[in-house]
Amino acid sequence: MNQQLRDIRLIGVPMDLGQDLRGVDVGPSALRYAGLADRLRRLGHRVTDCGNIPTALRASLDAYDDYVEPIRDTCNLLYKEVRRTLARGQFPLVMGGDHSIAIGSIGGATHDGPKGIIWIDAHADYNTPASSPSGNIHGMPMAVLCGSGSERLTSVGRSGPKLRSEDIAMIALRDLDVAERRILQESRMGIYTMRDIDERGIAAVVKSALNQLEHCESLHVSFDVDSVDPYFAPGVGTPVEGGLRPREAHLLMELIAEDGRLASAEVVEINPIIDERNRTAELAANLLASLLGKTIL
Template identity: 45%
Template structure:
């Protein structure tokens, strides 16, 4: 990846995997909040590729433990192709979601690209939830609670093999940060998989700095760094515009430190921004906070010392 790749903004306006309607409006809310302008302010070249097209949300109950599975497959197939195209063009894709099930398509493309390039992959999963449910333990059937499990090979074959033979990711390449809501059976699966989780208790006890230092250990110039940023990672006091708010998340300053430490590596190579739901927001406040943090991911810093 070049020092300053072209940014490809890829809109995926769907709430197909979510518990509530409204995340389909997320890409436009981020555009209204000035994501293009904020990235250009960091000296980056930005190409907004527009929105992907996929099936509408039929709003049906789960079938065999999955809700809207055919539609989720269709949307993730489109995301996989678009993110893969951006990476092959040596661009840096930013997926504007949409709900978090879309990370299956995004990260399948990233993992496929890393295998083809012979590069290591590190995934930072910024989220209130572990997203490691399966159809046998999910309380809802909503696929936005299953992307990490699917990427690790636990899910329907059409999703687990989207970028090649399953699994797309090894648990050892994933670091989850900010977790504070995990279903009981899901917790068992997370422990079984051996995921590295820096939950909110860890952050309370040791601080965001230590969590990020450990999450970034081993990242080097041969590492593709992917950030999957679920906006419900943030505390609802600063980010109310999500469908699944969980109190007790990172503060604004903790989130800024997280983003700045990622930026300090200079290795960010792909990004998801998901679960922004303007239907629950206050005058686009959450989108503006998200854009501010994304700007920090790309180099805006509060650093005053030399």
């Protein structure tokens, strides 16, 4: 077991406004029901559940609204909470909610200086309103964090870009839109698709990503559970076949934990409504335990 013990603050963000499929707003509750806090306490961590960040309910909003304003408001609150948590020397573990919450969590995590971002996701989420086929904001947070898209979102917490491309490593990509492919090919990000994992193995890929981020003093993990193959994690917002197997995902998390630089994390896109007996949240809770020090021996 990794003995780096932390003061962990669980922060729920039950927001589903960044996409069309209802249910990801129940993600924080599913993780709580799966016993996430107790799993982490058994590893020796101090764990406090801080409840949920206030989020507008879809039913209370105009059906034709683009939801940018309520998403911005929630992300501003999350930004401040993550920033405060880190300033107190604690570890923020954010429970979504759809992936648009990363605008607030990563923004807050980088307020006092750059961090390496390990983006574990089937998708790059690097669309803008001009390029997005769906217009859903959960497909835009990485673009927003890099300074592209609506000014109402790029100004969350503070104005301008929150991330530099050389501070980003994306792992498990397998579903990219045309505009995203071009941007990623021209960027300085570390891009690791499922083909890379198939050809090289997950250990080599993770070690390469960590080496690429060796200039970063600390790391933030943004874990979209759709990175895992839907055979094992059916309850996610945007499932894509051909993803990580559970053992690959555990090793990914274990290697990040062993690196020793992890400072904050989030888990997103769990949808209990389309899940099977909460198995996706159970798997996610187990994977987060691996990220925070659980090992086989």
